[in-house]
Amino acid sequence: MRLLQPEDLEDIAVGAAVLGTGGGGDPYIGKLLARGAIQSHGPVRLVSLEELQDDARVITCGAMGAPTIVLEKVPSGDEMLMALRHYEEVTGDRVTAIMPFEAGGLNSCLPIVLAAQTGLPLVDADGMGRAFPQLEMETFNVYGIAAAPMAMADEKGNLAMVRTRSASRAEFIARGLCIRMGGQASLVNYPMDGATAKRVSVPATMSLAQDIGKVLRRARKEKTDPLSDLIVFLRTTHYGHAERLGSGKVTDIERRVENGWSVGIVTISPFGEGMPYRIRIQNENLVVERGSDILAVVPDLICVLDVDTAEAIPTERLRYGQRVEILGVRVPPIMRSPAALKVFGPAAFGLSAKYQPLGGG
């Protein structure tokens, strides 16, 4: 167990932006909310999966919606608490630990807010090991945990509980609710006990976000190459492999809100000769293509980073003329099993590309 203090949040937000792979919502907002919550309620206890009691009542949480909408319809930080209280009232369950349902962006920070508000410990793990655009794209679901009962809330205090027979149906229905709640809402889902959480979660992703932030901060201070440092560091983690996929200038962005997601294509033209890179987006970066070559595809992480600082640029902040590096990161083995690839491999996104783990897997 260690305490998360306000000074930890800067690194976490920087790292969460990288793990967000373009999505997960802008962590800047999440950082401000988390700082305010810790200042009001005191530091948050971060516990590892190993430290978690087997009989703990864990619930996972986060916001859903289109990141382009989150930019203008900022969460107040209270929606998740309303969703949790509603879940507890309706089910009679008493939650004893909080876990992010995704690692990345806003959704690494909002669970810190909830942990501070409730005084409950925050589990250093999640169900995506990155950000994904859909609620069923969770290792929890891959390894047999039900997404529902699920509680949702918006900033006006509208509340909904959903029970469904499958996680993909929960996603479909919750997305409809989310759209009617203005395109962005907060939720708690995947209730489970501590023993189960140990079996089905991607471990240590909050610490990973913080470590990524530290690496980039040190590189800035010591004037080393931040992307090289980041790649070296990532190869020491359970993700195991990271590499440069390309670099260039953003020369085109198609981006719209469709069915409650930010979708589109970003084109990056190399600084030298050669064909442009095209990245397909559904909240997150799904695939990088160059001509007919697939350079990387989900579930591996595709991160668009500022060429000077290696800080991640979320999809909703991409602009013409930005100079970027494209980083690829292989996901840990728990996310590459045949069962996992069925839930969040290329075919789950309607992509025909075959998944080849970066670095040979």
Added chain:
Amino acid sequence: MRLLQPEDLEDIAVGAAVLGTGGGGDPYIGKLLARGAIQSHGPVRLVSLEELQDDARVITCGAMGAPTIVLEKVPSGDEMLMALRHYEEVTGDRVTAIMPFEAGGLNSCLPIVLAAQTGLPLVDADGMGRAFPQLEMETFNVYGIAAAPMAMADEKGNLAMVRTRSASRAEFIARGLCIRMGGQASLVNYPMDGATAKRVSVPATMSLAQDIGKVLRRARKEKTDPLSDLIVFLRTTHYGHAERLGSGKVTDIERRVENGWSVGIVTISPFGEGMPYRIRIQNENLVVERGSDILAVVPDLICVLDVDTAEAIPTERLRYGQRVEILGVRVPPIMRSPAALKVFGPAAFGLSAKYQPLGGG
């Protein structure tokens, strides 16, 4: 109290189609479901508002969706029971009486199914006095009753509970859920006690539906003019006024599903000379225009009837060439107050027409 038997259902369905004013879903399906439920579980006790205990726990129920979808995605009859059980489980409330939330079409018959399945009494009243396309268009809402907590279910067993601060927000969110449940779902809402139900409901609308059916059956048997008989009868009820607005042949139908409703315009050309009648539809018939004249507008009932039998033709069954009469019926005083007109008068549908009660009010 009287018992509803299978032989009562024919008249109820015929009358419910008239009160449906084009919407409420095809009562033919509802009649079959209600007959099956009474045959399996025994007759249903129909109680008047006066007979209802003041401390009764009443909940209202019905299906929502686009009637054109209901034609192909027929309710199984079990969705409403799932919604009721879910409501009771989540709230801890124990319901002791069932009331339709609208009078008309399928939604006059589905509450009979639920009453038969549960053995609970059915209250002879509703909150619309007709069919309306939106959940907030209820005398319950007009007179201060909250629409939520509200439970919804679809035929696959997906369940949702919604809590909102206003009935119009409940409608908006539930409509989103309904769309994601395939465009048609069942729900229970507006929980209230018996004393409240007496104050805020439109009385005796189940009996009214049955009486309308009887009048038309007798006219067929005695070979009198069914529409004249119906108008004479309706003038003796608390609705107080009905009149022929026109007649002719259906010569054009524009009809589509939009935002979860069946919407469109039907054109009826008079048998003789003169301009055509145009009826605007949002599930129900909202307004009849002829040139620049408004012949009738919500909340008054606009019913398109077969020219020979005076049986109502729901909007989803309108076809080119049908020979029809257009009947207008004034709503009872509880539905014409300034507060009521705010909730379901012309402006609530985006119509600029001013409401003038048929027959001078």
